[in-house]
Amino acid sequence: MDWTNLFTIALGAVLINNFIVSQFLGICPFMGVSKKIETASGMGLAVIFVMGLASAICWPINALILVPLKLTFMQTVTYILVIASLVQFIEMFLKKAMPALYEALGVYLPLITTNCAVLGVVLQNTQNSYSFIESVVYGVTGGVGFLLVIVIFASIRERMEFSECPKAFEGFPIALMSAGLVALAFMGFSGLKVFG
């Protein structure tokens, strides 16, 4: 196993090619549930969970079913099917097995079904022809990147509540502008390289 390779993938997913601020995936939950740090971190944790599991399940389906049957053009629709039922399954499982976690994730768990970052991560796994381990690492660390950015952004928005801004920019406009600034800041990581 090549640890350097895995580290590169992880670093790329968290900082350099962050799902939100450089690939612009998963913007809807990013704007929607970033009003409070508490809810933002709940959403982030749920995303880590689902992204990791989705990567782990979609990889064998692609490698064992779609590729041998030359059905790779069906990836998107198959992955959507997998993600939707996976989220449903996880919800039921958590409700029974870990009620505390279920309560903590709350409404964000079903919301993830419509999170394009999850579909993005499984599609990219295939496009980059990652191995199984690499896929899972990419999925989990992509979720970590999501958590990082959404928590940073939520803390910015919490502070913004108390700052005065021009009337025309109140609410979503100023939030979008700050999101752009966060994205600009993350552009600073784009030169980062891992030498192995």
Place this chain on the structure above:
Amino acid sequence: MNTVIFAVVVLAVLGAIFGLVLAIAAKVFAVEVDPREEAILGCLPGANCGGCGYPGCSGYAAAVVKGLAPVNACAAGGEAVAAQIGEIMGVSAGASVKQLAQVHCTGCGQNYKQYHYVGLHDCVAASKLPGGGDLGCSFGCLGLGSCEKACPFDAIHVIDGVAKVDEEKCKACGKCVDVCPRHIIALEPYKTKRHVTIPCSSHDKGVDARKVCDNGCIGCSLCAKNCPKEAITMVNNLAVIDYEKCIGCGICAQKCPRRLITVDGKVPEVKPAAPKAAPKAAPAAAKPAAPAAEAPKAEAAAQPKE
């Protein structure tokens, strides 16, 4: 051709497998919900109006079972539902005063338009225009039916250019109160006996109010002066009823020179001077009867003054 068949079969099989897994999971991971929760949910109206402050009826049912919410918090269901829930939870419901949304406008200003509005059929959109819409009166009902669209119970309708509340259907969820850009709808305690309302929101001075409405409040304060319980106060040229104090006697409605105040939804006929027998028969009636005698005089005095 093979590819098409493979594609269909693979997707169908995958879908069937996932469906089966989910179906099994639903059985295996079924969580026993407190049966009381489902019972409560059963007797709630199911409109998910959010009037109780919880996310939907199921959220409220869960909160009641946990003891976080009072059993009578469902405004939509009213006392009947509160009693049912109380029975399920084994506590007495206590009396919750029935409330009703009340539109504080008679719509008599509809003939006094500033301009002809042809935009979106929506009060919020119209209220953004110069002058806050086409209506001459800057406080009255625009009559474009934003409240009608917001109402989950089909209880408020624009009739002849003004929103009217269906007393039977209204559950006092407060949706219309929130949506009205003119803020003329309010929840009022609804008395089964006599419900007195001042259906006007105009803070204009008398002279201006007359220019834009046939019967809007002109702030003459006759009602406030004649109220035996001092339940009416003048707030910025508008008479406002304090329902804590109001006894529903309807004297204010008799006194109103604009014939604006309603009792049980109707403007009462102005009674002639009370017959002399009345004070003797019922001492309680003496108070209302005495000012009633002055009614025509007071009205006559009020008219030229304004």
